[in-house]
Amino acid sequence: MRAPAGYRGQFRTDDVARALYAEGAGIFRILPAAVAVPADREDLALLARWAHAGGVAVVPRGAGSGMPGGNVGTGVVVDLSRAFREEPAVDAGARTARAGASVTYRALNAAAERQGLSLPPDPSSGAFCTLGGMVATNASGARTLKYGAMRAWVRGLEFVTAEGETGRADARTHGRTAAERRFERDVAPGIRAHASELEAAAPRTTKNSSGYALDAWARSGATTDLLTGSEGTLAMVTGVEVALAPLPARRSTLLVTLRSLDDVGPAVQALRPLGPSAMELLDRTYLDLVRDAAQGRVPDGTEAVLLVEFEGDGRGAVEAVRHLASTTELAVDPASVSRLWELRHLASPILARLPGQQRSLQVVEDGCVPVDVLGRYIRALREAADAHRFGIVIFGHAGDGHLHANLLADVSQPDFPARLASCLEAVTGVQLSLGGTPSGEHGDGRLRAPFVARAFGDAYLELCRRTKAAWDPTGILNPGVKLAAEGAAPFRAETLKVGPAAPPIPDAVAAKLRELERAAGWAAFKLDLVPGPDGAAR
Ligand SMILES: Cc1cc2nc3c(=O)[nH]c(=O)nc-3n(C[C@H](O)[C@H](O)[C@H](O)COP(=O)(O)OP(=O)(O)OC[C@H]3O[C@@H](n4cnc5c(N)ncnc54)[C@H](O)[C@@H]3O)c2cc1C
Known part of the structure; x- marks a missing residue:
């Protein structure tokens, strides 16, 4: 594979670069065909046009801290954490800020705090996650209880579509790109007609990052609401405008x-x-x-x-x-x-530094249930871990009924992937039977995509598929993420970063990636971690 003519950014196909982008946070290791780091918006648009014309799969990626495998894949991983670094511009009067999608939450929030303001959805990963990644996953944090998740704070987005068109959307502006017009023509009438069924099919929870936000779009008609939480499957975000809240006097x-x-x-x-x-x-x-x-x-x-x-x-x-x-x-x-x-x-x-062959695995790590059944859900999580012979560590956002549950596994045992898959199946069943959702904030990624139909029903899934087709007619953006192929498994032993079946990668890269995970060093530019072979710069 070679970079398209006229492309100016980095484009690498050597083993080192591919291995450096084979993992994000979470359980997956999937080797991409190539890694692209576009130089700017025009470069990204050119790359998208090339991929669209050639049917090349593209995996948009920020810092790589996402858990469920939306940031890895077999196509071209496009690192969006470098090119879109427009510094945060805070408008204190209007209580808004604009910044490039590569900017981290921490950088944006620091600029806001200097003016007595903040962006309330406060992920624990704020030191390294990008604004583009936060929009793509509808990220949230502890204060989401009072202030809502990212979607509630997104005021405007700049983006590049699968066909390489650049777009901009806010509360008043939408429908300017071909993708938006197709969506409005082919899918919007169906969504509007089924608005009440969509509301009924939504989980009974205060948080949800699973599926497309068709219910939110039905209420607002805003492209920003649809793109927020779409996990790089509908468009690539290059710039973000958010609303800000005043900092409280005391806590x-x-x-x-x-x-x-x-x-x-x-x-x-x-x-x-x-x-x-x-x-x-x-x-x-x-x-x-x-x-x-x-x-x-x-x-x-x-x-x-x-x-x-x-x-x-x-x-x-x-x-x-x-x-x-x-x-x-x-x-x-x-x-x-x-x-x-x-x-x-x-x-x-502590979880990132477990000794020997012990690993903390994020597989049932993001379920959210109604708060009145929280105790039952915790019991069910503990029982499922026991029954599948895993340790478990549970914590999270009780006010929203949203719990992070990390399974502790000895990954030298050959049957651990099968037990993991069975545990995922069992816990997802519990989440849905309690009126909950498999994802409160991390998103579906590849891991939970096979459960979207079960969570929200076939009619909803059909509208999601039509939404995807309208925005991405040749299906190049993050295939397998959010919408799974018929019969697809959440993972296979050969797509895990741990265990005997994990795909081999160069030792130097494996060591760096493990170090990065242990130190939560996701902000690092991955191509800088290990030198490539001579002549690998492009
Ligand atoms: C220690 C730790 C703590 C965490 N705590 C939280 C938390 O408190 N709350 C929370 O919500 N999450 C948390 N996360 C998960 C993660 O940080 C968030 O999902 C974050 O929003 C991902 O941002 P990123 O830049 O790393 O995106 P990536 O991981 O690179 O990508 C995530 C998804 O977004 C897509 N994407 C990324 N950038 C773009 C873009 N510019 N345009 C279109 N699509 C894009 C990717 O395709 C992928 O599907 C945590 C992760 C870790 C490792």
């Missing part, structure tokens, strides 16, 4: 320890009316992992901890849960508040 945090899982749902429901900005859960499986740090703060026999943030002094919060809590601790000064939150930030580094 307080309440730590609540609970002796029974049956008290989790009622405690969440007792606290929600007080308007918390975040409500995080640390399950017993999490507390076991961080035992030393939790000692003294969390009594023996605790089944779950809630960390609840208020913008203000948290008045009334202790009273609201007194009948359920075994202990409470309210922090109001900034130093005590950050000491309490340290407990929430301990797990990711």
Whole structure:
């Protein structure tokens, strides 16, 4: 494969470059045919026209921190983390900011904070994830409880379509590209006609990053709503405009320890009316992992901890849960508040550095259920892990019923991929039977694409397929992501980054990628990690 004529960016097909882009966060290792790093918007548009004409699959990619395999694939991985670095421009009066899609959340938020503002969806990955990746996955964070996910804050997008047309959309502007016109002509009438069924088929949860947001589009008619959460399958985002919120004058945090899982749902429901900005859960499986740090703060026999943030002094919060809590601790000064939150930030580094052949695998890591069944869901997660002989660590965003569950596996055991697949199947069944969704914020990627029809029904799936066909007529953008081929499996042993069947990659690259994962170094430019062979610059 060779770069298209007139293309000015990097285009590499050597083994080193392909291996460097074979993995993102999450479980997958899939070797691409080539890696492209376009120089600018025109270069990206040219690349898209070439791919569209030749039927070449394209995998748009930001920092690569996405979990479910939307950032890897067999086609040309297009690294969008370099070219679109227009510095954040904050309009404090209008409470908006614009920036290039390659800019990280941290950089945009730092610029906003200098003006007393912030972009409220605050992913833990904010230090490295790109704004393009956040839009593509409809990313969110702890404060989504009060402020919603990324879609609620996107005001405008610049993008390049599968056919290489550049577009711009905001609340008033849409329908200017051929893709949007086809969508409006061929698919929009069907969506409008089925709007009430789409609402009914949507999960009973406050968060969802699974499927296309046809329900949100039906309400607003805005291209921005449809592209947000489309995981690089409809268009490639190059610029972002977001709304900002004022920073609160103060924050307080309440730590609540609970002796029974049956008290989790009622405690969440007792606290929600007080308007918390975040409500995080640390399950017993999490507390076991961080035992030393939790000692003294969390009594023996605790089944779950809630960390609840208020913008203000948290008045009334202790009273609201007194009948359920075994202990409470309210922090109001900034130093005590950050000491309490340290407990929430301990797990990711430990999970990334498990010893020997132990790995933390993100396969059922993103389910979201209605809060009244949260206790039942935690029990089901623990049981499914036990039944499939995995360890499990559960934590997440209790206020939204959204839990991260990492399976702990010994990847030297030859049957672990089969157990993993069976566990995924079982847990997805539980999520759906509880009225939930397989993805609260990470997206479907390749991993959850096979479950979209089961989650939302055949009529919804058909509208998604028509949406995809309107935006991407030759199916080049991230094939297999969000919409799976008939009968496709979520993964195979040969597409995993761990285990004996993992595709071989050069040792130097494997070592660098493992180091990057352990240190959460996703912001690094991957082509800089290992020198390519002579003459590999293009
Ligand atoms: C330690 C850790 C913590 C995390 N915490 C959170 C969290 O709190 N909340 C949360 O929501 N997520 C979290 N994530 C997941 C991840 O960071 C988010 O999904 C993030 O939005 C991905 O951004 P990225 O730039 O890394 O995108 P990538 O991983 O490169 O891509 C993700 C998806 O977006 C598509 N994409 C990327 N850029 C573009 C673009 N410019 N145009 C079109 N499509 C594009 C890709 O094709 C892919 O499907 C976490 C991940 C890690 C490793």
